[in-house]
Amino acid sequence: MQRCRELGLAAARAVLDPAAPRPEYAGLYAVSGVSRAPSVDPGVFNMTFARNGAFIHLGAGDGEVWWSAQIADPAEPDRTGVTDAEWLRRTADLYRHESVPSAVIAATTRLHPTVIMHAVDPVSTWHNDRIVLIGDAAHPVGAGQGASMAIEDALTLAATLRTTPAIPDALAAYDARRRPRIIKLLGAADDNRDAKKAGPVKRSLQAAVMRVFVPLFYEKATAWLYDHDPGVLT
Numbered sequence: 001m002q003r004c005r006e007l008g009l010a011a012a013r014a015v016l017d018p019a020a021p022r023p024e025y026a027g028l029y030a031v032s033g034v035s036r037a038p039s040v041d042p043g044v045f046n047m048t049f050a051r052n053g054a055f056i057h058l059g060a061g062d063g064e065v066w067w068s069a070q071i072a073d074p075a076e077p078d079r080t081g082v083t084d085a086e087w088l089r090r091t092a093d094l095y096r097h098e099s100v101p102s103a104v105i106a107a108t109t110r111l112h113p114t115v116i117m118h119a120v121d122p123v124s125t126w127h128n129d130r131i132v133l134i135g136d137a138a139h140p141v142g143a144g145q146g147a148s149m150a151i152e153d154a155l156t157l158a159a160t161l162r163t164t165p166a167i168p169d170a171l172a173a174y175d176a177r178r179r180p181r182i183i184k185l186l187g188a189a190d191d192n193r194d195a196k197k198a199g200p201v202k203r204s205l206q207a208a209v210m211r212v213f214v215p216l217f218y219e220k221a222t223a224w225l226y227d228h229d230p231g232v233l234t
């Protein structure tokens with residue numbers, strides 16, 4: 001599904017710029033599923049920086065646990081003909097050293113399709129005089145913020161078109177308004193991806209830093225994302 005979507009977005013980029021960057025395997029893929037593990041506290045987002053990639057799980061409140069194993073692997077896995085049972089077996093094996101992920105994986109009741117993650121170099125051309133790219137077609141961010149950015153783009157574009165009557169000028173003004181924020185987020189996304197692929201020493205350091213950083217500084221450090229005002233449509 002992810003691959004089909006990326007191919008569609010790559011075609012949209014190529015309309016504006018045939019030399020636009022193509023998506024490439026990001027060195028990560030995600031096996032995700034649902035477990036029945038009543039001992040998990042509901043509403044808490046848990047992240048384990050494990051030996052083979054980050055493991056995320058969240059209690060849904062009804063005894064279900066939603067989980068995602070974000071597996072670091074330099075070689076893109078071939079999904080052809082791999083059954084759910086086989087994905088589960090492989091994932092359990094990769095996380096066998098970590099007790100919490102192992103318990104959640106062992107209690108799995110169903111799996112989602114495996115997602116191959118892609119990264120794209122920055123897309124330099126977002127518009128010409130008549131066409132503009134917004135959302136993932138312009139800037140797939142990969143930091144759990146893509147939908148938010150797509151919505152902000154749409155609002156900003158609508159607001160800019162309203163206040164700038166000539167369409168070529170409006171599209172250029174839209175690009176100038178959105179690009180600094182997107183560039184800042186792309187930097188955060190790179191850090192996010194690298195954290196999930198960290199080796200053992202970096203992983204231990206990350207865990208130690210996060211114990212201090214998250215309660216004391218996280219809200220302040222990420223305020224620029226959540227305080228943003230994309231404007232009001234009148």
Ligand SMILES: Cc1cc2nc3c(=O)[nH]c(=O)nc-3n(C[C@H](O)[C@H](O)[C@H](O)COP(=O)(O)OP(=O)(O)OC[C@H]3O[C@@H](n4cnc5c(N)ncnc54)[C@H](O)[C@@H]3O)c2cc1C
Pocket residue numbers: 002005007008009011115134135136137141144145146147148149150
């Ligand atoms: C596993 C996963 C988890 C995510 N988690 C989060 C999250 O927690 N928070 C967050 O903010 N974001 C998250 N995202 C990212 C978010 O889903 C995307 O950034 C967002 O959907 C981008 O919206 P969009 O409208 O730009 O593109 P899309 O949602 O991809 O919409 C593009 C649409 O265009 C259609 N299309 C493509 N080519 C053509 C064509 N030639 N003709 C007609 N239609 C076409 C596609 O089928 C698709 O429906 C996640 C993404 C994934 C894959």
